[in-house]
Amino acid sequence: MTGLDFIALLPLLILAAATVIVMLAIAIHRCHALSAALTFVGLGASFGSLWISACRVPCKVTPLLLIDRYSLFYMGLITVASLVVVLLSYGYFEKLDGDHDELYILMLVATLGSAVLVSSNHFISFFLGLELLSVPLYGMIAYTRRRPLPLEAGVKYLVLAAVSATFMLFGMALVYGALGTMRFDQMATQLVLPGFDPWLVIPGLTLIITGFGFKLALAPFHIWTPDIYQGAPAPVAAYVATISKGAMFALLLRYFYQIEAQGQAPVMTVFAVIAIVSMCAGNILALLQDNVKRILAYSSIAHLGYLVVAFQASGQLAIIAVGFYLVAYFITMLGAFGIVAVLSGSAGDADSLSDYRGLFWRRPVVASVFTLMLFSLAGIPVTAGFIGKFYIVAAGASVAMWSQIIVLVVTSAIGLFYYLRIVVAIFSDSAGSADAGPAIALPGSVALGFLTAALVFLGVYPQPLLGLIRSLPPG
Amino acid sequence: MTLLLLILILLIGGVLAWAAARRSASAARWIALIAVLADFFITLNLWISKPAAGAGRWITEADWAWIPQIGVRFHLAVDGLSLLLLLLTFFLGVLSVLASWREITDAVGFFHLNLLWILAGIAGVFLAVDLFLFYFAWELMLVPMYFLIAIWGHEDRIYAAVKFFIFTQLSGLLMLIAILALFFVHHGATGVYTFEYEELLNTPMAPGAAMWMMLGFFIAFAVKLPVIVLHTWLPDAHTEAPTAGSVVLAGLLLKTGAYGMLRFVLPLFPDAAHAFAPVAMALGVAGILYGAFCAFGQTDLKRLVAYTSVSHLGFVLLGIFTWNSLALQGAVVTMICHGISTGALFIIAGAIQHRLHTREMGQMGGLWAVVPRLSGAALFFALASLGLPGLGDFVGEFLVLLGAYKQSILLSVLATVGVLFATFYALKLVQRAFQGQNTFNWSVPDLAPHEGLVMAVMIVALLWLGLYPRPVLTTFEPVVAQLEQLPAGR
Numbered sequence: 012m013t014g015l016d017f018i019a020l021l022p023l024l025i026l027a028a029a030t031v032i033v034m035l036a037i038a039i040h041r042c043h044a045l046s047a048a049l050t051f052v053g054l055g056a057s058f059g060s061l062w063i064s065a066c067r068v069p070c071k072v073t074p075l076l077l078i079d080r081y082s083l084f085y086m087g088l089i090t091v092a093s094l095v096v097v098l099l100s101y102g103y104f105e106k107l108d109g110d111h112d113e114l115y116i117l118m119l120v121a122t123l124g125s126a127v128l129v130s131s132n133h134f135i136s137f138f139l140g141l142e143l144l145s146v147p148l149y150g151m152i153a154y155t156r157r158r159p160l161p162l163e164a165g166v167k168y169l170v171l172a173a174v175s176a177t178f179m180l181f182g183m184a185l186v187y188g189a190l191g192t193m194r195f196d197q198m199a200t201q202l203v204l205p206g207f208d209p210w211l212v213i214p215g216l217t218l219i220i221t222g223f224g225f226k227l228a229l230a231p232f233h234i235w236t237p238d239i240y241q242g243a244p245a246p247v248a249a250y251v252a253t254i255s256k257g258a259m260f261a262l263l264l265r266y267f268y269q270i271e272a273q274g275q276a277p278v279m280t281v282f283a284v285i286a287i288v289s290m291c292a293g294n295i296l297a298l299l300q301d302n303v304k305r306i307l308a309y310s311s312i313a314h315l316g317y318l319v320v321a322f323q324a325s326g327q328l329a330i331i332a333v334g335f336y337l338v339a340y341f342i343t344m345l346g347a348f349g350i351v352a353v354l355s356g357s358a359g360d361a362d363s364l365s366d367y368r369g370l371f372w373r374r375p376v377v378a379s380v381f382t383l384m385l386f387s388l389a390g391i392p393v394t395a396g397f398i399g400k401f402y403i404v405a406a407g408a409s410v411a412m413w414s415q416i417i418v419l420v421v422t423s424a425i426g427l428f429y430y431l432r433i434v435v436a437i438f439s440d441s442a443g444s445a446d447a448g449p450a451i452a453l454p455g456s457v458a459l460g461f462l463t464a465a466l467v468f469l470g471v472y473p474q475p476l477l478g479l480i481r482s483l484p485p486g
Numbered sequence: 487m488t489l490l491l492l493i494l495i496l497l498i499g500g501v502l503a504w505a506a507a508r509r510s511a512s513a514a515r516w517i518a519l520i521a522v523l524a525d526f527f528i529t530l531n532l533w534i535s536k537p538a539a540g541a542g543r544w545i546t547e548a549d550w551a552w553i554p555q556i557g558v559r560f561h562l563a564v565d566g567l568s569l570l571l572l573l574l575t576f577f578l579g580v581l582s583v584l585a586s587w588r589e590i591t592d593a594v595g596f597f598h599l600n601l602l603w604i605l606a607g608i609a610g611v612f613l614a615v616d617l618f619l620f621y622f623a624w625e626l627m628l629v630p631m632y633f634l635i636a637i638w639g640h641e642d643r644i645y646a647a648v649k650f651f652i653f654t655q656l657s658g659l660l661m662l663i664a665i666l667a668l669f670f671v672h673h674g675a676t677g678v679y680t681f682e683y684e685e686l687l688n689t690p691m692a693p694g695a696a697m698w699m700m701l702g703f704f705i706a707f708a709v710k711l712p713v714i715v716l717h718t719w720l721p722d723a724h725t726e727a728p729t730a731g732s733v734v735l736a737g738l739l740l741k742t743g744a745y746g747m748l749r750f751v752l753p754l755f756p757d758a759a760h761a762f763a764p765v766a767m768a769l770g771v772a773g774i775l776y777g778a779f780c781a782f783g784q785t786d787l788k789r790l791v792a793y794t795s796v797s798h799l800g801f802v803l804l805g806i807f808t809w810n811s812l813a814l815q816g817a818v819v820t821m822i823c824h825g826i827s828t829g830a831l832f833i834i835a836g837a838i839q840h841r842l843h844t845r846e847m848g849q850m851g852g853l854w855a856v857v858p859r860l861s862g863a864a865l866f867f868a869l870a871s872l873g874l875p876g877l878g879d880f881v882g883e884f885l886v887l888l889g890a891y892k893q894s895i896l897l898s899v900l901a902t903v904g905v906l907f908a909t910f911y912a913l914k915l916v917q918r919a920f921q922g923q924n925t926f927n928w929s930v931p932d933l934a935p936h937e938g939l940v941m942a943v944m945i946v947a948l949l950w951l952g953l954y955p956r957p958v959l960t961t962f963e964p965v966v967a968q969l970e971q972l973p974a975g976r
Contacts, residue, residue, distance in 0.1 A: 392625045408666040416663060424656035431648050438637055477555045
């Protein structure tokens, strides 16, 4: 390791330092606002340091980590999303009793884990990042532990995540046994040599895909998702839906890109089946739900299915499609859960459809923001979701994956139905009182304002972001 | 630049109306009225001062880079066809603002925001000549229309609004696939990524691929038109929408489907469209007969008018796919006249519902003595709808039948039977609602001055189109000529 390596690692180092600082600050003086502010500053500093690291990339720091423009971009996305979650959490937890400071430590550690994931180049750093991300999430999901649902959700996530991690570990062992290397960049060269045993590699990769499938909540590994989203506090659900999945997807793209799996027909067949099943399961099962958080959970399953469609279409268009769609998905999911978070009070999360009945007539601005987010999920123009969906269909069409494109189109039309159910509720006549409820705390409104602006900006003028993503080869 | 201004006036006017409604509802109405009127006069000016034919394909255009990575441009352009449809858009736009003047009392600002934004989306559809931009505008007009039905509609509004949205969205996505397929086929043939309409014309493609892509476009436009089988959203949406919504739906949204056929399906895929023409013509005739037949069976006033739309738009489809100059001219004239006459019938139905609080014709009768002016106007537009010579609708349908006769005698005879059916439903409407005994003892006010003005303007427009259609016909003559010159044209 040289001094240059440390500069490249700066975003990760700052995150680690911020964790320690917040921990010490809590030991000295327990204060929710202070902890949240320190976390915010730490994340902001880490985000700022991306530009310093950008001068030193690409840079391999030990065999484990590869810091390049690709990983810096996703680190940036993750950090900004964490900043939004911090803002939302502050307003959300301020309404509840108890100590909330430790949540921010957990969040910083999980963010660090995600950042390690997107820059990993080796099975060791992959697994390290994965566990660094998962373990704090158990705590975050069950953070409001006196309520029954979060506790149940936390335990459920613990058990399933542990099982999936063992699957993944076993898969890695098999791949290592066949190829003799754990470095992503060396696997591709090994895979084209005749000597390896496909009966180790294919099951190994399948087990690894299973692990990915669990973390990304792709069907048929999606069973946990609705329960956890419903149980977790709304800002934490936002975190699970976006950062945890986004980091895994960035890694998925890089890993399979580097080992050149696009040429491996069995692997791609597995992904095709997963994509189709996810799109169908997510969109159809969401029709049966009455709980907004559960609807969003199924919607996120479907959206990850769309992403897998784009992922299979190799080539630059696919990389742009995945990158842009992830950004759009981040904004939209953070926005949707953000609305749930700001409307929730001390009595519990505002997650049943009846909580949203007539919202437009009581709080036009909040309702408009929520409607925009839902339209973005449905892929209606003027929102980032529209451009994202356009790119996904374009990526699929460019390599003529017609069957998956047709499934995407049909299921997203079905999906429209449950988004419209929420919209109908928002705009229905409100029979109840016309009182607007408490005002939304400043951090929450700042976060939602930022997300709305980003959503519309990217929907109308996507060119700068597309240009940026285009310059980020994952390999 | 003028073209962008047309859209911006509506978008900004909508937001201003919303903001103004907090202080005063009538301010919102005035702002909306002024915005649409401004657009109307700008377009009228464009029409009067348009350069002579032969000065290129477009009368005027505006072109900016938008997403250069994939060759998307913000390219608006107008030719004779789109100019006429824009005029119709703003004409009916003004009338629907006036028609909502008394009817809409809840959330007035948000109503006008939606109304103006629908008009902006429709104007975008008629103006866009970049396929990405076209799809963008196509999708954009759905959302405010959905709100218009779902918030200010009648009893079954949620069902109607959701059905409308899902039908159009799904068919729109099929069109998106077709657009992208065309985009990649064009890239494969020329190496250029572009959504530019004029560059995509004459893209060399395999016949099978062309047929699939043509069907993708056709289905999207067929849902809007509506073509029989895909029409089931229409009676619900038209019936449940508020008056302005029905006027915009029948008068304009359906025309976007016909416009899409003329602008995209025929020119982009001439061979595939030619091969498909017999099927489309048969569907058109089936729509004429089925729509007229169903209209005769309705007892709900708005539902009756809604089914007449299915019938009239059958003529448009028949005319488009007959594909000779007579029939094409007839199709365009029918599009415009149907917009006015059906729009007027919906305004009348809305005025009746506003007074009687029912749309059931069984509950009416003998209204002529009570509201003579309203009844007279209704008789006039019912006659226009059945194709009385001297009124605009007659010109359009006659031209279509004349053109279709050259192609297929059987189909044109069957279509003429549809005109006969039209007499039944139009007379049934007048007899049930306005003549006979006033058994329910209705006593309601007649047309107010501003309503009378709306009716008078529409009557004059229809008479003008029926007696002196030449200015309209010459305006889109170059477009019809271009369509006829297509490789597969007849």
